[in-house]
Amino acid sequence: MAGDGGSGQDAFLDALRAALPDDALLIHEEDLHPYECDGLSVLKALPLAVALPHNREQVQAVLKVCEQFGIGVVPRGAGTGLSGGARPSAGAIVLSLARLKQMLAVDTHNRSARVQPGVRNLAISEAVRPLGLYYAPDPSSQIACTIGGNVAENSGGVHCLKYGLTVHNVLALEVLDASGELLHIGSQAPDSPGYDLLALMMGSEGLLGVVTECTLRLLPVPENTLVILAAFSSVVAAADAVSAIIAAGIIPAGLEMMDQLAITAAEDFVHAGYPRDAAAILLCELDGSEAELQVRLHAVENLLEEHGAGSIRIARDAETRLLLWKGRKAAFPAVGRLAPDYYCMDGTIPRKRLAEVLEQIAAWSAEYGLQVANVFHAGDGNLHPLILYDANIDSQLQAAEAFGQRILELCVAVGGSITGEHGVGVEKLDSMCAQFTPAELAQLHRIKAAFDPEGRLNPGKAVPSLHRCAELGAMHVHHGQLPFPELERF
Amino acid sequence: MDQRVILQEQVREAYAQSRVLHIQGSGSKAFYGRRVRHGEPLRMRGHQGVVDYEPSELFITLRAGTTLQNLQAQLAEAGQILPFEPPFFGAEATIGGTLACGFSGPRRPYAGSARDYVLGVQLLNGQGEILRFGGQVMKNVAGYDVSRLLVGSLGTLGVLLEVTLKVLPRPEQELTLVQELPMAAAIIQMNQWAAQPLPVSASAWYDNYLYLRLSGAAKAVEAAGRKIGGEVLSAADAFWTDLREQRHGFFQGDASLWRLALAPASPPLPLPEPTLIEWGGGQRWLRGHQDAAALQGVAAKYGGHATLFRGEDASGEVFHPLSPPLLALQQRLKKAFDPRGILNPGRLYAAL
Ligand SMILES: Cc1cc2nc3c(=O)[nH]c(=O)nc-3n(C[C@H](O)[C@H](O)[C@H](O)COP(=O)(O)OP(=O)(O)OC[C@H]3O[C@@H](n4cnc5c(N)ncnc54)[C@H](O)[C@@H]3O)c2cc1C
Numbered sequence: 143m144a145g146d147g148g149s150g151q152d153a154f155l156d157a158l159r160a161a162l163p164d165d166a167l168l169i170h171e172e173d174l175h176p177y178e179c180d181g182l183s184v185l186k187a188l189p190l191a192v193a194l195p196h197n198r199e200q201v202q203a204v205l206k207v208c209e210q211f212g213i214g215v216v217p218r219g220a221g222t223g224l225s226g227g228a229r230p231s232a233g234a235i236v237l238s239l240a241r242l243k244q245m246l247a248v249d250t251h252n253r254s255a256r257v258q259p260g261v262r263n264l265a266i267s268e269a270v271r272p273l274g275l276y277y278a279p280d281p282s283s284q285i286a287c288t289i290g291g292n293v294a295e296n297s298g299g300v301h302c303l304k305y306g307l308t309v310h311n312v313l314a315l316e317v318l319d320a321s322g323e324l325l326h327i328g329s330q331a332p333d334s335p336g337y338d339l340l341a342l343m344m345g346s347e348g349l350l351g352v353v354t355e356c357t358l359r360l361l362p363v364p365e366n367t368l369v370i371l372a373a374f375s376s377v378v379a380a381a382d383a384v385s386a387i388i389a390a391g392i393i394p395a396g397l398e399m400m401d402q403l404a405i406t407a408a409e410d411f412v413h414a415g416y417p418r419d420a421a422a423i424l425l426c427e428l429d430g431s432e433a434e435l436q437v438r439l440h441a442v443e444n445l446l447e448e449h450g451a452g453s454i455r456i457a458r459d460a461e462t463r464l465l466l467w468k469g470r471k472a473a474f475p476a477v478g479r480l481a482p483d484y485y486c487m488d489g490t491i492p493r494k495r496l497a498e499v500l501e502q503i504a505a506w507s508a509e510y511g512l513q514v515a516n517v518f519h520a521g522d523g524n525l526h527p528l529i530l531y532d533a534n535i536d537s538q539l540q541a542a543e544a545f546g547q548r549i550l551e552l553c554v555a556v557g558g559s560i561t562g563e564h565g566v567g568v569e570k571l572d573s574m575c576a577q578f579t580p581a582e583l584a585q586l587h588r589i590k591a592a593f594d595p596e597g598r599l600n601p602g603k604a605v606p607s608l609h610r611c612a613e614l615g616a617m618h619v620h621h622g623q624l625p626f627p628e629l630e631r632f
Numbered sequence: 633m634d635q636r637v638i639l640q641e642q643v644r645e646a647y648a649q650s651r652v653l654h655i656q657g658s659g660s661k662a663f664y665g666r667r668v669r670h671g672e673p674l675r676m677r678g679h680q681g682v683v684d685y686e687p688s689e690l691f692i693t694l695r696a697g698t699t700l701q702n703l704q705a706q707l708a709e710a711g712q713i714l715p716f717e718p719p720f721f722g723a724e725a726t727i728g729g730t731l732a733c734g735f736s737g738p739r740r741p742y743a744g745s746a747r748d749y750v751l752g753v754q755l756l757n758g759q760g761e762i763l764r765f766g767g768q769v770m771k772n773v774a775g776y777d778v779s780r781l782l783v784g785s786l787g788t789l790g791v792l793l794e795v796t797l798k799v800l801p802r803p804e805q806e807l808t809l810v811q812e813l814p815m816a817a818a819i820i821q822m823n824q825w826a827a828q829p830l831p832v833s834a835s836a837w838y839d840n841y842l843y844l845r846l847s848g849a850a851k852a853v854e855a856a857g858r859k860i861g862g863e864v865l866s867a868a869d870a871f872w873t874d875l876r877e878q879r880h881g882f883f884q885g886d887a888s889l890w891r892l893a894l895a896p897a898s899p900p901l902p903l904p905e906p907t908l909i910e911w912g913g914g915q916r917w918l919r920g921h922q923d924a925a926a927l928q929g930v931a932a933k934y935g936g937h938a939t940l941f942r943g944e945d946a947s948g949e950v951f952h953p954l955s956p957p958l959l960a961l962q963q964r965l966k967k968a969f970d971p972r973g974i975l976n977p978g979r980l981y982a983a984l
Contacts, residue, residue: 251823251897274827296773307771309780310748323957330895331936332740332914333784335952336980337962338747341780345773362829389688391711391801430829433851490769492689522770562771570774577774581761586775588968592961605775 154211155191158235161203166241168192177236180221180228181283184483184539185568189216189230194238198318198354204237205322205352214601215320217348219260219291222283224486225567227294227347231601239290242354245269252330253360254313259290259353263297266358275360278305281563282471290353296345298563300396300427300470303521305361307563309344316355317343320594330357342589347565348600350593364429367395369463370442372451373420377401377504377516380422381496383449384520387426387442388493394442396427397521401500403480404473404517404528411476414469417453424451424520425470427463473517474528481513481530485542489553490562493523499556503527503549510545512538524562525553551576566604575611583608635679635695636762636793642674643791643974644760650972655787657697657729660722664733665786665979667946674791676728683794684768687712691751691768692799696728696792703727712799715743719876728792734784737876738834738845741826741896741911747783749798755782755790758970768796781965787976788984789969803833803847807857808868811842815900815907818842822912823897830856834872837909838882845872875910882908882917888943890918890927894936901930917941928952949981959983 158167168174169191178186190213193204208215214234221228230236242258245266249255250273255266263284267276280299281287287297293315298307305311314328328340343350374380380399387394400408400423405416416423424446428438439456446454457463469476478484491499500516507514507529518526529545531538550560550573560566560573574583586605590597646653654671680697687710694703700720707713717737718730736745752766755778765778782789813821818837825832825844833847844860845868846853857864865871874880883889892901896913908917918927924940931938937952954962959981966973966984977984 249895249897250827252895253823253827296777298771302771306744306748309777310744319957319961325957325961326955327958329935329937331893331934332896332911333734333745333893335937335939336954336958336984337785337789337965338734338781338783339958339961341747341777341783344777346776350776362827365829385688388690393800430831430849431852431855433855434849437849437851490771492686492769494686494689519771524771557767558769559767559772559774561774562769563773565773566775574774579763582763582765582775585757585761585763585778585969589776589778589965592964592968 150211151190154207154213157207157211158191158193158204161207162193162195162200166194166196166200168194177218177221177238178230180223180226182224182226182229182567182569184533185226185229187230187232189236190233192236192238194241196241198242198316201237201239201242201352201354202318202322202324205318205320208235208598209321212596212598214598215352216600217290217294217352219288219294220262220286222287223291223295223567224488224564225561225569227565227567227600227603229568231603234601237352239288239352239354246355248273249330254330254357255360256355256357257289258355259293260288263287263289263292270360271363274363276363277358278302278311278361279308282474289356289358293344293353293356294346294348295563295565298519298522298524300398300467300519303397303519304393304395309341311359312340312344312356313359314357315340315343315353317351317353319351320596320599325351328357345565347567347604349590349604350599352599364395365431366435367427367429367463368435368439369457369466370426370428370439370446371416371455371457371466372424372426372446373417373453374422374424374451375420377422377500378497379450380424381500381520383424383446383451384496385493386445386449388521390441390445392438392441394426394521395429396425398425398470399423399516399518399520400470400473401516403513403515404477407476407480407515408469408473411479412469412472414465416469420452425466470517477515477517477528477530480515482532482534483530483539485529485531485546486564487525487527487529487546487549488561488564489550489558490522490524491553491556491558495556496520496523499525499552502552506545506548510541512542512545519562522562523558547573568603571606571610572614574606575614580608580611583611639674639676639679639791639793640756640760640762643756643758646672646974647759647972651974652977653974655732655791655976657726658699658722658724660720660725661729661733663942665946666950666982668976668978676726676791679793682706689768690799691796693768693794693796694727695794697726700725700727700730707799708802711802713802714749714797715800716740716746716749717876718746719878721877727795731783731792731795732785732787738836738872738910741914742833747780750779750783750795751798752796753779753782753792754794755792757790758972758975762793766796770798786980788966788980789975791975805850805853806833806845806847806868807853808843808845808865808871809857809860809862810865811862812840813837813842814840815909819897819899819909819913825860826896826912830860835910835912836875838880843871880908882906882919886943887919888921889941890922891939891941892916892918892931892936894931894934898934898936901934903930951981954981
């Protein structure tokens with residue numbers, strides 16, 4: 143139907159209009175522009191329409207109309223995703239969950255919160271803080287991103303090293319499938335009968351169902367917290383210190399690393415008090431009882447010194463701790479001020495390969511003539527190289543993409559993954575061909591079909607078609623035959 | 633010869649001829665799930681051994697037929713543990729069987745479940761294809777989370793060949809405290825402790841006594857112990873192991889055993905039978921004959937489900953009934969992995 147424009151499309155829009163209140167449907171081009179991309183702004187497309195339902199019944203109505211007309215649906219939270227997951231697909235509508243933003247209930251006895259999917263991540267912890275509880279996963283985008291988006295991406299944050307990812311902190315979901323049928327997945331109990339659909343929903347990028355409610359596990363706020371800031375004169379030394387801390391059996395609440403470019407950018411932006419002359423810094427958060435902290439702090443300090451930390455600062459009071467984290471959490475926008483554009487990569491590697499992978503990235507940076515800032519979840523081996531470029535300079539975007547693709551292939555080659563937390567979206571469809579075999583991809587497509595046989599939920603995302611990978615394979619052969627930089631990608 | 637090839641060959645043949653396979657580890661958990669009689673055995677025990685273990689990277693990759701005993705011995709050498717503390721239910725229990733059942737032990741509510749610690753798998757689907765999902769890194773969102781989906785699927789979706797698990801350092805010290813408390817008060821107490829930043833690693837209640845285990849840095853455990861109070865249990869390791877292995881007195885005898893998984897703070901259930909509570913109130917055991925539907929109704933009321941864990945006639949359904957849309961979805965998923973229904977059909981539900 144999407145393709146035949148004209149009357150079919152009109153009938154579809156009429157049906158949507160009939161199913162929704164006036165303020166819940168956008169169809170005029172000027173209103174659609176804010177929805178043409180997510181945080182990966184190089185990938186843009188206009189949706190057919192944007193539905194902004196107020197409640198589950200309206201979401202259900204939208205899904206039913208789309209089913210009737212065979213129209214694709216792209217769910218959207220806050221649009222902070224970095225892989226094009228919420229970017230409109232051709233001929234599809236965008237279904238925004240942003241207005242479903244009520245905190246429905248907090249169960250203090252069972253330590254859980256029931257919220258609508260459009261609730262912002264940070265709002266949850268803020269709301270339950272007076273009860274001495276919080277929601278652990280804290281992506282750097284937490285002031286803006288929604289819990290529905292977090293579920294769809296299985297988002298992590300600086301504290302997931304110790305407290306886990308979204309998958310470890312969600313108890314139950316209410317989901318609508320592609321035809322609008324309501325599914326209750328998971329429960330307040332420790333497990334549920336049958337297959338673990340809850341795990342399957344996490345990180346499914348809006349391809350398996352639309353999340354309309356989430357029940358989250360809340361944790362007690364730690365008794366004491368401190369943050370250690372350690373400065374190093376080389377990236378390699380900092381990376382080695384990271385491995386040494388984990389190898390010593392210490393699991394910090396967070397263990398993050400920033401390199402010189404990121405440090406300077408963050409410092410200029412938020413004045414967190416980072417040492418500008420350091421080649422790299424580590425931010426290490428420890429939490430626990432006072433007695434425990436003393437022991438751990440001592441051990442970590444020793445390890446940091448052994449690995450050549452030049453200066454070590456310890457922040458105990460909340461204000462200084464938050465300031466140190468603020469620099470880290472604002473690092474992406476801060477780096478964004480250094481160049482007209484930046485490309486944020488997201489790959490994971492075994493921790494012990496950190497130093498060599500960072501060195502290789504630095505070497506490629508020189509080769510491509512594009513600066514790279516590194517700010518990332520070191521404890522998890524989750525890299526976020528930010529490649530700086532200027533889209534107005536011919537071929538810089540292509541160079542940045544080629545550089546990024548090489549980084550991801552390196553991640554796979556050293557035993558890691560092409561995405562740790564930002565998802566595949568549209569951006570990494572080609573990289574998926576490097577990580578999975580055709581049989582594995584076919585299995586993933588069969589899972590999708592079990593939920594959404596018509597393939598209408600977030601079409602064209604997350605799992606590449608076998609055809610696409612086959613064509614890409616042919617392209618890789620060309621790579622070997624032709625000089626690389628001159629090669630057009632498509 | 634590589635066992636993997638032999639196993640793959642057997643599944644391929646079974647697929648070609650639509651013959652039912654019965655996946656077997658050591659048989660230690662044969663009691664669990666629905667009783668199914670027919671089927672040719674697919675023997676996993678020969679496929680064993682640790683493939684990759686890097687203590688500093690906090691993961692271990694091993695073949696599914698490796699025994700838990702062997703696994704734990706290797707981890708212990710490096711001062712590490714499997715955080716979900718799985719029950720063995722037999723000296724020869726394999727990791728593949730443990731994950732297929734999705735079993736976790738006393739540490740579960742405080743450290744996470746078996747599925748929480750699975751990072752990646754290699755599996756044989758019902759067409760005999762060898763597939764890999766996940767990996768050896770902590771964070772990985774490429775593709776759907778098939779690794780975790782397989783945990784608890786009782787072999788009905790795929791044959792686990794190899795698994796990668798996240799492991800953690802062994803806590804420096806453990807301490808178990810005992811307090812005399814009636815059931816209702818004990819449930820409230822366990823949940824109050826869980827809402828505070830205390831290093832709790834296990835809890836149980838039986839016969840008017842509440843047991844609480846603390847684990848962590850020595851100083852942290854001592855400080856928490858002083859705060860909580862109660863008598864120190866000697867031979868605590870044996871107590872938690874017996875509980876985990878269901879060798880505790882409560883589990884003796886032939887009466888059937890029901891498992892209820894509930895929202896942890898649920899009050900004592902209106903049931904006369906002897907009860908043992910674990911997991912801060914989230915896992916409760918009942919002995920004796922039960923009307924399945926009535927018990928399931930009670931469990932559902934408290935946000936959970938009921939399982940006939942051992943005993944009675946297991947040829948009917950033993951797991952909590954699924955809602956029609958969830959059952960239909962799970963049937964489609966089963967088909968997506970095992971189109972001819974040859975992998976442990978009926979072990980989980982008659983319809984899967
Ligand atoms: C500055 C910055 C820092 C970031 N830091 C981190 C970080 O530290 N860790 C991290 O993991 N990520 C991070 N991200 C990425 C991003 O914020 C997360 O992926 C976030 O979870 C996306 O949430 P959202 O509400 O913006 O979702 P969107 O971008 O709107 O959507 C993301 C995906 O979820 C789907 N979706 C959204 N809502 C639903 C729903 N209700 N039901 C079904 N599918 C749905 C969409 O279709 C899409 O595929 C960062 C992004 C930015 C811009």
